[in-house]
Amino acid sequence: MPSISTKGKNMPESPIRKLVPFAEKAYKANKKVYHLNIGQPDIKSPQAAMDAVANHNLETLAYSRSEGSEEYREKIAAYYNRNHIPVSANDIIVTTGGSEALLFAMGTIADQGDEIIIPEPFYANYNGFAMASGVNIVPVISKIEDNFALPPIEEFEKLITPKTKAIIICNPGNPTGYLYSKDEIQKLASIVKKHDLYLVSDEVYREFTYDGLEHYSILQEESLADNGIIIDSVSKRYSMCGARIGCLVSRNKDVIATALKFAQARLSPPTFAQIASEAALETPKNYFDEVIVEYKERRDTLINNLKEIPGVKVGVPKGAFYCIVELPVKNSDAFAQWLLEEFDLDGETIMVAPAAGFYSSKGMGLNQIRIAYVLNKESLIKAVEILKVALQEYSN
Structure with missing residues (x-):
């Protein structure tokens, strides 16, 4: 057998x-x-998204561009800029869910046997994405007694080796619900700049913050223009898990150019789901x-x-x-x-x-x-x- x-x-x-x-x-x-x-x-799910698919006028369900349609990426960029995240459509690759964006990111920044540091507990599928990419996860432990706050930066530095390529965070966090503060993001920015690493931030829950707290994105830090990669998705933001539309965002042109090659290998993200996701961007506050x-x-x-x-x-x-x-x-x-x-x-x-x-x-x-x-x-x-x-x- x-x-x-x-x-x-x-x-x-x-x-x-x-x-x-x-x-x-x-x-x-x-x-x-x-x-x-x-x-x-x-x-x-937003009614506008459902209506956009129901009322489409397509005669052929064709491929879109590998990086996603230009119109949709322009609207995503406008959404980010409204949220004080300065990016353009050329900094965005539309993916089949945030999962594919993570796979593209790992494939872009790490080779077989390289290491990525992640505060744990973390989204369970990071283990699977790392295994599929041949990447080793190096955990830094956050504790329930501290409400899963960012571990001390010294704990990260102890784990950095020549094989370390990135730190990944989920903000706000799955499975902990922890929301990293601006100060914590700036501490992470300092360490990745110091050691010439990437900071990958899974920000699919950006809208969901409580107690008067606000989300602070890694790409609000100008110093992370070359080091920062955002992973995003419509799944939770618009309650559209079945759309399977996400994106990878970075102002690093080499990251985008490399991730695009992975996107080309899978041809294109789904057309109908992009139509729904584009319409969802018009969802009122x-x-x-x-x-x-x-x-x-x-x-x-x-x-x-x-x-x-x-x-x-x-x-x-x-x-x-x-x-x-x-x-x-x-x-x-x-x-x-x-x-x-x-x-x-x-x-x-x-x-x-x-x-x-x-x-x-x-x-x-x-x-x-x-x-x-x-x-x-x-x-x-x-x-x-x-x-x-x-x-x-x-x-x-």
Whole structure:
């Protein structure tokens, strides 16, 4: 029988999706499952985006340019400039989701065996993208006790070697909800300039900040013109996860020229999705105002209720719509599977994402889960009630 590649064998499973077979069994057993495991918002996509596709006048569904249509990139650039991020259409490559933008970025800046430093816990698929790119992730640990704040710069410097090519951050963070301050971004800018590295910032949750805090982009730092790369996506901003449209943004012309070669190899991003995403850029500000109020209320509801469960510790997110929760269990993988296979409260249970998959350090996150607060407040209250009863029963 032909063999499977070592790379394929080592490719990590998604901690977000690997429990799906157990959820399907729960459905067949007529259990209601509250999905806290995946960041699929229940917010409606902008009507303008849906209408743009429904009312198109295309006669041929043709390729677009590999870097995305010029009209769409011009409008993305205008969006960034409104957000005090000075870029032009030529600094942007439209990608098939933020995932492809990350793959293009890794392929552009790192060779086989090179290293990228990432504060952990981090978005689980960074592990997969690194494996696919032949890149080694070097974690620098942020702690729930510090609410996952940026680790001291000295901790980064200890890890820099001749093979280090970049630091990657997610801001606001998935899975922690941490929002990096302007001061923290400037500290990172200083270290990447000092060591001639790239700073890659995954900013797909830019709009979602709370408590009067504002997002500060790496490309608001003029000093990062050659060192900064933004990863972005329409998925969460406009609740358009299925569009699979993102972009890579950099003022470094060599980065854009190289990433374009990767874009040419996959031909072009999807045409209909670009039409929808272009229309979504016309979404009025009150759409986000209402969404942010809703998410803040969901966050407060979730966090306040979680804090009432004995033995539970939770980081308080300042952005995005995720939090890491530490549980009084030894293995959250086993607990998450047990929730779906063996437990229910009046015919209902919950599905969570075990947090170990959001770390690359072995043994980290084993007693943690990630919760996505993308359900309405009533469902979140019920889900936390189920979690509380489940923990009591599990400990017995």
